[in-house]
Amino acid sequence: MDINLEFTTEVETKTNELYKRIQNSIPKIEWPTLAPYIYEINQLKKDKGVTILAHNYQSPEIYYGVADIVGDSLGLAIEGEKVKTDKILMCGVHFMAETAKIMSPEKKVVLPNFSAGCSLAESITAEDVRKLKKDNPGIPVVTYVNTSADVKAETDICCTSANAVKIIESLKVKKVIFLPDVYLAKYVATKTNVEIISWNGKCEVHEQFTDSEIFELRKKYPSLKVISHPECPPDVIKASDFTGSTGSMIDYVKKTDAKDIFLVTECSMSDNIQIENPDINFVKPCNLCPHMKKITLKNILQSIKEEKNFIEIDDKIVSKARGAIEKMIVVGR
Numbered sequence: 001m002d003i004n005l006e007f008t009t010e011v012e013t014k015t016n017e018l019y020k021r022i023q024n025s026i027p028k029i030e031w032p033t034l035a036p037y038i039y040e041i042n043q044l045k046k047d048k049g050v051t052i053l054a055h056n057y058q059s060p061e062i063y064y065g066v067a068d069i070v071g072d073s074l075g076l077a078i079e080g081e082k083v084k085t086d087k088i089l090m091c092g093v094h095f096m097a098e099t100a101k102i103m104s105p106e107k108k109v110v111l112p113n114f115s116a117g118c119s120l121a122e123s124i125t126a127e128d129v130r131k132l133k134k135d136n137p138g139i140p141v142v143t144y145v146n147t148s149a150d151v152k153a154e155t156d157i158c159c160t161s162a163n164a165v166k167i168i169e170s171l172k173v174k175k176v177i178f179l180p181d182v183y184l185a186k187y188v189a190t191k192t193n194v195e196i197i198s199w200n201g202k203c204e205v206h207e208q209f210t211d212s213e214i215f216e217l218r219k220k221y222p223s224l225k226v227i228s229h230p231e232c233p234p235d236v237i238k239a240s241d242f243t244g245s246t247g248s249m250i251d252y253v254k255k256t257d258a259k260d261i262f263l264v265t266e267c268s269m270s271d272n273i274q275i276e277n278p279d280i281n282f283v284k285p286c287n288l289c290p291h292m293k294k295i296t297l298k299n300i301l302q303s304i305k306e307e308k309n310f311i312e313i314d315d316k317i318v319s320k321a322r323g324a325i326e327k328m329i330v331v332g333r
C-alpha cells in the first residue's frame with residue numbers, strides 16, 4: 001500500500017483542530033512534516049484494528065496526535081488489558097510493551113523501535129534476582145515494573161512509582177527485597193518501617209538532577225512549586241514540594257494554583273501538561289529520555305503499515321510474570 005506523505009489540503013484541514021491545540025509546543029514550520037504522518041496513522045490504525053497506548057513522556061505530536069490511551073506505567077498496565085482491538089501499539093519503552101503483552105498474551109503487541117530500552121531495566125537480570133533470593137531466603141521480592149519480563153517472572157509482586165509504598169506495606173512483612181531502583185528504594189524507605197534490601201539501578205534521566213539547580217530556581221521564582229519523580233536522588237526529593245509518579249504529577253498540576261512549576265522529570269511531561277494548562281509557567285531545564293525519544297511518528301507508521309516489531313515472550317515467562325503484575329493491580333490500583 002502506497003502512502004502519500006504530502007501536506008495536502010485534506011491533511012491540513014483534517015489536522016487543523018489538533019494543530020491549534022498543540023501549536024505552542026510545535027513550531028508552525030514543522031507541522032507540514034508531522035501532519036501527514038498523524039493523518040495516515042489515524043487512518044491506518046482504524047483499518048488495521050490497532051489501539052495506540054502512549055506514556056506521559058511521549059512528545060506532544062504522539063501524545064495528542066495519535067494516542068488512544070495515555071498514562072503513567074500503572075495506568076497503561078491497567079488500561080492495556082481492557083483494549084478491545086487485536087493489536088496494541090506501545091509508544092513507550094520495551095518494558096512497557098512487554099507488560100502489555102504479558103497482560104494480553106493473545107494480542108499482537110507492537111513496539112515501533114526495539115532499541116527503546118531503560119537504564120533501570122538493563123541494570124538487573126533474572127540471574128541476579130535468583131542470586132538475591134538465594135542469599136536472602138524467605139524474603140519477598142518486590143519489583144518495579146521498569147524491568148524485563150524475565151526479571152518479573154522471578155518476583156513475588158510488581159509495583160510502579162504510583163503504588164510502591166502500598167504494595168510493600170500490603171505484604172505485612174518486616175523486610176523486602178526491592179528492585180532495581182536504589183533511589184526509589186530510598187524514597188520508599190522514608191514512607192514505611194519495612195526494611196528494604198535494594199539494588200543499585202538508577203534512571204539515567206532522573207539521576208542527573210541536583211538540589212542546587214532547585215535552589216537556584218527558587219531564587220529566581222520565589223513562589224516556585226517543585227514536583228519531582230521518585231526516581232530522583234534523595235537530595236532532589238528533599239528539596240521538592242511534592243514527589244509522585246507521572247500520573248500523580250498531572251493530578252497535582254490540575255489542583256494547584258501555582259503559577260511557576262518545575263517538573264523534575266522528562267521534558268515531554270512539561271510540554272504535554274503545558275498544553276492543558278496554558279497559564280502555568282513550566283520552568284526548565286528538564287532532561288530527555290533518549291529511549292522514549294526513539295519512538296517517532298515515522299516508526300509508528302512503518303510498524304503499523306508493515307505489520308512488524310511484535311513483542312514475543314516465552315509462555316512460561318508470561319504466566320509467571322503475569323502473576324506478579326496481576327497481584328500489583330489488585331493491591332495497588
Ligand code: 13P
Nearest residue numbers: 072073074160161245246
Ligand atoms: P511512571 O510510572 O511514573 O509513569 O514512570 C515511568 C518511568 O519510566 C519514569 O521514568
Ligand code: SF4
Nearest residue numbers: 118119203204205289
Ligand atoms: Fe527508564 Fe529513566 Fe527513561 Fe523512565 S526516564 S524509561 S526510568 S531511562
